[in-house]
Amino acid sequence: MNIYSQGDEVAADASPHSSALRRLMDDRGLHAVYQPILDVRQGRQFACEALLRGPENSALHTPAALFAAAACERWTHELEWLAVETAILQFAEQHCALRLFVNMSIGCLHASRKRLVAVRQDLLRLGVPPSRIVIELTENESVTDFSDLQETLQDFRRIGIQIAMDDMGEGFSNLRMWSEVRPEFVKIDHHFVSGIDTDPLKLHFVRAMHEIADACGSALIAEGVETGAQLAVLRDLGIPYLQGFGIARPGRVIPPMSHSAHPAAANDGILVLPSRPRSQLRMPRIDQLLHEVPFVSPDTDNDNVYRIFEHQPALNIVPVVAKGQPVGMITRSALIDRFARPFRRELYGKRPCTMVMDRPLVFDEAQSVQEVAQTIGSLRGTEVCDSFVITRQGRYRGIGLPRELMAIITDMQIRAARHANPLTQLPGNVPINEQMDRRIDAERGARLAEAAAHHENFVGHVGGDDFIVLLQGRDWETRLRRVIGEFDALSEAKKEAKRIPGSALFVERRQYQVRGPLQDTDAAPDAVSPAPTPVALPPCREM
Secondary structure, eight states, X not given: OOOOOOTTOOOOSOOTTHHHHHHHHHTTOOEEEXXXXXXXTTTEEEEEEEXXXXXXXXXXXXXXXXXXXXXXXXXXXXXXXXXXXXXXXXXXXXXXXXXXEEEEEXXXXXXXXXXXXXXXXXXXXXXXXXGGEEEEEEOOSOOSOHHHHHHHHHHHHHTTXXXXXXXXXXXXXXXXXXXXXXXXXXXXXXXXXXXXXTOHHHHHHHHHHHHHHXXXXXXXXXXXXXXXXXXXXXXXXXXXXXOSXXXXXXXXXXXXXXXXXXXXXXXOOOOOOOOOOGGGSOOOBGGGGOBOOOOBOTTOBHHHHHHHHHHOTTOOEEEEEXXXXXXXXXXXXXXXXXXXXXXXXXXXXXXXXXXXXXXOOEEETTSBHHHHHHHHHTSOGGGOOSOEEEEETTEEEEEEOHHHHXXXXXXXXXXXXXXXXXXXXXXXXXXXXXXXXXXXXXXXXXXXXXXXOSTTOEEEEEETTXXXXXXXXXXXXXXXXXXXXXXXXXXXXXXXXXXXXXXXXXXXXXXXXXXXXXXXXXXXXXXBOOOSOOEEOOOOOOO
């Protein structure tokens, strides 16, 4: 199988390993290792990614060393194709019915476009349908012509090959790549996976990627999964495919894998996702309050400043700036008060405006609104300001208004109260609702959803204890009566616990079995059959 034509590449600066690399390439001395990709929903191996390796214990063992040496000799595309060829040949020898992910740069993709007919024939000859090959685009070069790239990808897709994007989140450019390429698979960069069980910001990033993937029809693969906690969080977020050392390490032989690859994959419990504490809620910077107000220099006379206020009735502040740095603030009220007295304008109109300016309160744009609010709040009555100056590394940018600052602080306090109870600091309404939604999504206690489990039926949550169920099947009454019976059986434990005075522990040990629907709509409910009586522990006593 030969799917590469070397072309006109010209040698560059030689690498100390170039001759060794050339021998390895000519003698087929390279091999592939395969890292499994787990399908969390099915609990089995879904695919594997092929990774190139050189001889063990040599300077050219790792892919980084191999491609660094190839780059010095302009052999990068040749080595890429050799890696793909090696991966497919050794994959075919193992006769496993998985998808195979192979890495390829966009430049190499373009160069191979004219060989697609031969590639398809070679794959079929090896017993590997093109539909089981996924080309994983590595973003090591910028794309200037997306239309050309889309045409190339379309040719690959015509023969059944699918496309994946690597390292999503590593840079801004791959967001556009995602929207232009519309890959079948997108890999989440390991940076966002590491610590996702403790870092709420990474959690939100991955959740946002999941929403985008759903919108454009891509399937997400989280890379770099190393711990059971990471696996559990990603599983609960609905990320369908996982890859990393915590799942399985790369090997020359593709191992069979199921839930036993990691105990957390088989655990259907719900993990409490990290929520952002009140102290970690996003603190806006004061550059959000920036008003770009024109300034005057210190040698501007008072008459000119007066005319500025006269021609701009809505303007109340004129900053004074010398060589880019703020030195003063002139308020409309202060200037008009001074000129209101007899002959003051005639006497002082031509004098420099520095005589009526006040010392400014200055903050850098990177400071948080909380820092600024604390500083302004600590001022004495005579120091209270109508505005403050916002700078960037000491240079004037504009002004901010305290009233807008207070509005942001108030909004932050309201949002913080929704995330954490102000008395106990325990999770408030927002995280409570998030956890409840996740449990409903995971089908924990979703009795109504089970009853309406049919494409003609619908269940919705109006709010509080109010739900709405729209059923169209002939068995609608059977379904609803079963739900009522199950709900009453489960809620009876709560009623029994409330009958015990004081603090108490109530253990429900009864089991219920649904007999069937009631035939008489006016009859008393008898759809459940209680087993042994519950056990109630005595009330707690003070020690």
